[in-house]
Amino acid sequence: MTFYDFARSVVYGVFKPLYRVEVIGKENVPAEGGVLLCSNHIDNFDPIIVGMMAPRPVHFMAKEELFKVPILGKMVPHLNAFPVKRGxxxxxxxxxxxxxxxxxxxxxxxPEGTRSKNGELGKGLAGAGFFALRTEAHIVPCAIVGPYRPLRKLKVVYGKPIDMTIIKENKGNAEQATELIMGEIRKLLNEYK
Structure with missing residues (x-):
């Protein structure tokens, strides 16, 4: 068992009952091939919840500062995270x-790059569109429908993969691709509120 699997099982055992996590649409995450999983961001626990509930191990970009925190900084790389300089x-x-x-x-x-202060979906940054257009990965929108309150239901919704064909054929840019992704996340949030 890897450290990732061990941590995932421990966290699953704590978070799932604490937040009564309901997972919807797990079958929408393809079992094979590259997947770009794009979610809204409402809480510091989001990477834990999204990673724990996904049917496959998830690699996250994490702010560089986390890798400098004593103890945590040594664990983060073993949780499939790699550093990104923000801003x-x-x-x-x-x-x-x-x-x-x-x-x-x-x-x-x-894609928002930082947590939403009011829980509303913010504007997405071009990074998500960059990855969507530069690879053949499946693009899966994800919505975390909160808030995080002990013993209140928290939903993690995985949507159907987004078809990027039109944007690619029309030589669209990263901003347009990100807007499409954010639109799909917004639809999930509205549907599962």
Whole structure:
């Protein structure tokens, strides 16, 4: 058993009953091939919840500062996370993200780039569109329908993969691709509120 699997089982045993987590649409995450999993971001626990509930191991970009925290900094790489410098174009993180997808793994992203202060879906950054257009990965929208309150139901909804064909054929840009992804996340949030 890997450290990731061990941590996942421990966290699952604590978080699922504490937040009465309901998972919807797990079957929408393809069993094979690269998957770009794009979710809204409402809480610091989001990566844990999205990663724990997904049917496959998820690799996340995590803010560089986490890797410098004593003890946690040593564990984060074993949880399939890699550092990203926030607020600037981090070429190394982009290369690593592309490699994860091209290796047929799952890359988890929060396109808003930071947590929503009011719980509403914010504007997505171009990074999600960049990965969507540069790879053949399946793009799966995900909605976390909160808030996080002990013993109140929290939903994690995985939507059907998004078809990027039209944007690719029309030579669309990363911003347009991200808008499409954010639109699908918004639809899930509205449907499962």
């Amino acid at each position: 600037m174009s981090d070429r190394e993180a982009l290369r690593k993200g592309l490699a994860v997808l091209k290796e047929g793994k799952v890359l988890g992203l929060f």
